[in-house]
Amino acid sequence: MRSEDQERVARARAAAERINPHANGAPFTLANKAESAFVDEALWLMPAAAPMRRRLEGPASTRPTR
Amino acid sequence: MKNTTIAAEPASRHQPISAGEAATLRAEYGENAPPAMHVCLFRNGWVDVLQLTAGDIDLADIAHGLALTNRWNGATVQAVSVAWHSLVVSAVASEIDPAAALHGLMHDAAEAYTGDWTRPYKLHLGPMLTDVAQRIEQACLEAAGVTEPAVTSRAVKEADEAVLLLEHASRWA
Known part of the structure; x- marks a missing residue:
């Protein structure tokens, strides 16, 4: 592997280890763990004016239902 | 009435589906049969992928x-x-x-x-x-x-x- 690619891998590995430190950065083995982590991160990052956030926080009658 | 909607999907939005395909959808889903270009979602039922906003x-x-x-x-x-x-x-x-x-x-x-x-x-x-x-x-x-x-x-x-x-x-x- 080229040295610049090794640097990119190291950077990605460090990020992965921050996301799942208990498994040395390995992917979440449980889908619900990945799902909840994704939702948490999205809610943390999404601006208040984002349409998706406004729908989530809107009146119950406008929230999506299955 | 839903069945009529499936057959009448505008050709500009969807490839027309055959009578056989429409019958298969009706048999499987009844009145909730999805049109051909709809995909199933976890929370929100069916959505038309060509008309998504x-x-x-x-x-x-x-x-x-x-x-x-x-x-x-x-x-x-x-x-x-x-x-x-x-x-x-x-x-x-x-x-x-x-x-x-x-x-x-x-x-x-x-x-x-x-x-x-x-x-x-x-x-x-x-x-x-x-x-x-x-x-x-x-x-x-x-x-x-x-x-x-x-x-x-x-x-x-x-x-x-x-x-x-x-x-x-x-x-x-």
């Missing part, structure tokens, strides 16, 4: 869909979900450009609606596939509040490549 996009559909969609067309030695991939891309992208974190998280959100098309399909199956995917991606980014994806796309692309290399180097893929 930011108002149709829901975080629960994206998170659930990506958490259960595997990378590398399923050819991994363990589960490697698109949701996990997106989390790492977001983290790496934010190091390159702090404004790119949300774009990084949502860069594959369209796959909750399309599935994960591997690169050969994207590269070789022509503009129709990429046109649909790009319109869905645009709707997802707009729904998430990513207003200027062009500004952060370089950081996201770089992060995406780095995580792809990591997945390969780690022999997860």
Whole structure:
């Protein structure tokens, strides 16, 4: 592997280890763990004016239902 | 009445479906039979992928869909979900450009609606596939509040490549 690619891998590995430190950065083995982590991160990052956030926080009658 | 709606789908929006296909849908789903270009979602029933707008996009559909969609067309030695991939891309992208974190998280959100098309399909199956995917991606980014994806796309692309290399180097893929 080229040295610049090794640097990119190291950077990605460090990020992965921050996301799942208990498994040395390995992917979440449980889908619900990945799902909840994704939702948490999205809610943390999404601006208040984002349409998706406004729908989530809107009146119950406008929230999506299955 | 729903059955009539299926048969009357405008040809400009959908490829017309045959009477046999319509009958199969009616037999399977009854009055809730979906038109040919609708896909099933976790939370929001059926959605027309050719008419998708930011108002149709829901975080629960994206998170659930990506958490259960595997990378590398399923050819991994363990589960490697698109949701996990997106989390790492977001983290790496934010190091390159702090404004790119949300774009990084949502860069594959369209796959909750399309599935994960591997690169050969994207590269070789022509503009129709990429046109649909790009319109869905645009709707997802707009729904998430990513207003200027062009500004952060370089950081996201770089992060995406780095995580792809990591997945390969780690022999997860």
